[in-house]
Amino acid sequence: MNETALSSQTARRGTSAGVLPGRNDKRRSTSMWVIRGWLTQRIYWALAAVGLIVPLACWTLLTALGSVNRVFLPSPIDVAHRLLTWFSNDDLLGDIGISCFRVVAGWALSALLALPLGLLIGTFRIVQALLEPLTDFVRYMPAVAFIPLVMLWVGIDEGAKVAIIFIGTFFQMVLMVAEDVRRVPMAQIEAAQTLGASRSEVIEKVIIPSSKPALLDTLRITMGWAWTYLVVAELVAANSGLGYAIIKAQRFLQTDKIFAGILLIGAIGLAMDQAFRLLHRLAFPYLYARS
Amino acid sequence: MSAISCRGVCKVFGTGTRRVSALENICLDIDEGEFVTLVGASGCGKSTLLRTVAGLEVHTGGEVCASGSPVLGPDAERAMVFQNYSLYPWLTVMGNIKFPRQLAVHTRNRTSSDVEVASGRADALLHLMGLEQVAEAYPSQLSGGMQQRVAIARALMARPRILLMDEPFGALDAQTREVMHDLILHVCALEGCTVLFVTHDVEEAIYLGKRVVLMAPRPGRIDSTYDVPLPPDRTVEMKHSSQFLSLKSRIVERIRDTSGLRTDLELLQRLAKRAR
Numbered sequence: 001m002n003e004t005a006l007s008s009q010t011a012r013r014g015t016s017a018g019v020l021p022g023r024n025d026k027r028r029s030t031s032m033w034v035i036r037g038w039l040t041q042r043i044y045w046a047l048a049a050v051g052l053i054v055p056l057a058c059w060t061l062l063t064a065l066g067s068v069n070r071v072f073l074p075s076p077i078d079v080a081h082r083l084l085t086w087f088s089n090d091d092l093l094g095d096i097g098i099s100c101f102r103v104v105a106g107w108a109l110s111a112l113l114a115l116p117l118g119l120l121i122g123t124f125r126i127v128q129a130l131l132e133p134l135t136d137f138v139r140y141m142p143a144v145a146f147i148p149l150v151m152l153w154v155g156i157d158e159g160a161k162v163a164i165i166f167i168g169t170f171f172q173m174v175l176m177v178a179e180d181v182r183r184v185p186m187a188q189i190e191a192a193q194t195l196g197a198s199r200s201e202v203i204e205k206v207i208i209p210s211s212k213p214a215l216l217d218t219l220r221i222t223m224g225w226a227w228t229y230l231v232v233a234e235l236v237a238a239n240s241g242l243g244y245a246i247i248k249a250q251r252f253l254q255t256d257k258i259f260a261g262i263l264l265i266g267a268i269g270l271a272m273d274q275a276f277r278l279l280h281r282l283a284f285p286y287l288y289a290r291s
Numbered sequence: 292m293s294a295i296s297c298r299g300v301c302k303v304f305g306t307g308t309r310r311v312s313a314l315e316n317i318c319l320d321i322d323e324g325e326f327v328t329l330v331g332a333s334g335c336g337k338s339t340l341l342r343t344v345a346g347l348e349v350h351t352g353g354e355v356c357a358s359g360s361p362v363l364g365p366d367a368e369r370a371m372v373f374q375n376y377s378l379y380p381w382l383t384v385m386g387n388i389k390f391p392r393q394l395a396v397h398t399r400n401r402t403s404s405d406v407e408v409a410s411g412r413a414d415a416l417l418h419l420m421g422l423e424q425v426a427e428a429y430p431s432q433l434s435g436g437m438q439q440r441v442a443i444a445r446a447l448m449a450r451p452r453i454l455l456m457d458e459p460f461g462a463l464d465a466q467t468r469e470v471m472h473d474l475i476l477h478v479c480a481l482e483g484c485t486v487l488f489v490t491h492d493v494e495e496a497i498y499l500g501k502r503v504v505l506m507a508p509r510p511g512r513i514d515s516t517y518d519v520p521l522p523p524d525r526t527v528e529m530k531h532s533s534q535f536l537s538l539k540s541r542i543v544e545r546i547r548d549t550s551g552l553r554t555d556l557e558l559l560q561r562l563a564k565r566a567r
Contacts, residue, residue: 185376185377187373187374187375187376187377188376188377188378188379190345190347190365190371190373190377191371191373191377191378191442191445191446192390192394193346193347193364193365194345194346194347194365194366194367194369194370194371194446194455195367195370195390195391195394195445195446195448195449196365196366196367196391196394196396196397196449197394197396198394198395198396201393201394201395205390205393205394206379209379209381210379210380210381212381284381286380286381286429286431287380287431289428289429289431289432290432
């Protein structure tokens with residue numbers, strides 16, 4: 001498909017080349033704006049780099065000009081410097097480790113419960129009727145507001161932080177898993193039934209393998225949400241972690257540390273997201289097979 | 292004993308004012324090894340009838356029997372081929388064809404020689420359907436016609452006595468469809484299975500069927516049955532024979548009559564005149 005797009009482009013360029021160069025250029029530039037159009041890999045990554053570098057450059061410029069007070073906007077160098085001292089003096093790796101542990105533990109716990117529960121909701125109408133309205137109701141309750149209750153019920157140890165992340169992700173995850181399972185085409189299920197598959201075989205050999213790619217995507221997306229609940233979770237009597245570091249930096253007006261913490265969480269999240277995408281490509285080669 | 296026998300089959304969807312009679316008093320007998328096609332206007336319940344025979348829909352009245360025993364649910368002896376989306380995208384072509392072998396019904400009481408036979412059968416079907424070249428490809432890498440070949444091979448894998456086909460070629464282009472027609476006739480004759488085939492294409496229905504059953508909507512019922520006056524070995528030339536064409540026009544006419552959708556030509560002409 002890419003080849004045909006390319007050849008039609010060159011063909012168009014060829015016909016008007018040398019006749020109206022100005023117009024030709026204009027056509028080339030508009031061809032980038034084709035709805036759902038196509039870009040070469042090189043242009044794509046060049047644009048992606050521009051998208052990242054321009055904000056960074058603006059930020060550097062703004063702080064270098066000295067027009068903004070450093071308390072409001074620290075320079076990238078300040079932030080990098082802070083990261084370095086955080087690493088050498090304040091146990092940055094420890095903070096990253098404990099935060100990753102909390103996020104992954106809360107997320108894994110909710111996945112452990114949400115996957116079977118969502119599978120049941122998406123497969124059996126009777127379970128859906130029983131649990132889906134309830135889940136829909138609970139998921140609108142603000143996870144943050146559960147903090148006092150969590151402190152009362154779970155205490156203020158690690159369990160409490162994991163519990164907040166769990167509450168923030170579990171209910172959404174159940175509904176997304178149920179939706180993924182419901183999206184398995186009925187024809188796939190019915191074909192298995194007419195080939196003689198029993199109910200458990202349909203679930204085991206059709207519904208689960210068919211929904212796996214969507215489920216992995218759901219796990220990837222909810223991992224992102226688990227990270228957003230980290231700072232909230234570390235409001236509860238924490239004395240370590242990235243979220244805690246951000247909250248503490250707020251008290252001392254260490255804007256550069258706040259920046260560093262936020263950027264770190266973003267970078268870790270991005271890395272995990274990419275890892276999930278890689279796993280997706282490795283686990284489901286049939287989705288990436290070329291004809 | 293007929294392979295499929297429907298006695299006064301009824302199917303009602305919904306209750307009260309929303310009550311719709313999808314099937315009403317369907318009586319149909321299909322002989323062992325017969326190829327019967329079902330045609331009719333949309334909404335006449337032809338797919339519903341097929342799904343009822345498959346055991347995928349529960350009828351609300353009457354009795355459906357397959358090989359003499361009442362249909363209570365889907366069963367391996369009645370395999371179904373769907374219009375599309377029924378292949379397993381995570382399995383290769385060979386994996387899809389061998390899928391029935393993973394199921395307990397087909398592994399129970401199996402000896403090692405049975406396993407060999409089954410393995411040979413998968414290869415034979417692959418060959419028969421012209422799929423050797425793509426055995427290790429994924430369904431997404433195949434054209435629509437090739438995908439349907441896989442679906443048919445998979446359905447035949449466990450030697451079903453009855454093959455139910457729900458517009459299997461409905462999504463294919465005309466040329467591919469013609470190739471598939473000869474293929475399916477050949478394969479079904481070879482396998483000796485009874486076929487019930489739903490389509491909205493009258494030509495397809497006549498070309499494939501020994502008998503064409505015409506259904507009418509509101510309520511879904513059998514309107515008429517036509518014996519196809521062609522020899523069992525069909526060839527493309529027969530499509531131009533006078534018998535074929537006259538039967539086709541009769542069936543098309545009848546479907547139009549039963550559908551209740553007639554173009555009011557007079558009104559259109561009057562409107563055209565006024566516009567001028």
